[in-house]
Amino acid sequence: MNETDPIRALIDAGQIDAAVAQVEAGARGGDPASLWRLADWRVFGLYGPQDFGVAHRALAAAAERGMAQAGRARAYLTAAGIGCAPDFEGAVTMLRALDDAESDRQLAMLERAPVLEDTLAAPRTILSERPLIVRITGFASIEECDYLTAHSAAELRPALVVDPATGEGKPDPVRRSDAMSILALDEDLVIHNLNRRIAAATGTSTRQGEPLNILRYAPGQEFRRHHDAYAGVPGASQRILTALIWLNDDYSGGETVFTELGLRVAGRKGDALVFRNTLDDGRRDERGWHAGAPVERGEKWLASRWIRAGACTPE
Secondary structure: OOOOOHHHHHHHOOOHHHHHHHHHHHHHOOOHHHHHHHHHHHHHOOOOOOOHHHHHHHHHHHHHOOOHHHHHHHHHHHHHOOOOOOOHHHHHHHHHHHOOHHHHHHHHHHHHOOOHHHHHHOOEEEEEOOOOEEEEOOOOOHHHHHHHHHHHHHHOEEOEEEOOOOOOEEEOOOEOOEEEEEOHHHOOHHHHHHHHHHHHHHOOOHHHEOOEEEEEEOOOOOEEEEOOOOOOOOHHHOEEEEEEEEOOOOOEEOOEEEOOOOEEEOOOOOOEEEEEOEOOOOOEOHHHOEEEOOEEEOOEEEEEEEEEOOOOOOO
């Protein structure tokens, strides 16, 4: 039993109805922690239906009661257009109203961060026409790269895949690294601003992007030959594009290798690599097989974002 979190303990014990009743009662009573939990459940459709309107209202109520984290999460939903029309400037205004140290820090970073126009004007090098592979120099600022590594360091875990026999996680036989995903309510406006620029650089919408992944490779670790697109034509869920951002460059080895093309790419901190995974009809482009070569010295940090043909459900 989890004595520090009675709601989690009830869920772990299979007492879902009791857990939901306690959270809903707490939310009705204005308890910020209950309001936060209710918002989280409604965003992801846990223990009840997905309902973005309820999530917005719960986060607004928690913020009014002094939970700045809830206010920042609601600002993200507003910027991303989850449960409302996308409104980045309105979200920034919401962040200013919170007037706490973390919100002020994020606002200061947003003031210094590249804007959409900078992304579109950044130097591009076409490394391959078919499949299209483009390197964008100076895509992210050094400050953004450092923010992502600091933001994710404590949450990194060994990369796992689901064992179909047991349903449990097991070491990924293809990727040996530590990884974490920045899910919806953890995506603040600094990170969302980066995702907006990825969308602008790829001609897509932010809603087509899966959660931003942060990857850390120690010496000897690698991502063996793989393909980011699915076999067949899965429609809206197909991963049509991949965007990678180098978060550091003080390591050796670790190049991104396009095995069918004989192309090896090493980036500098803040550079991005965007490549297309599919043919025009949505089928996997077999020329797009690639690998992350073993790191020889130091640690390699990357941010990656898979972009689908259609919109993603928050996850």
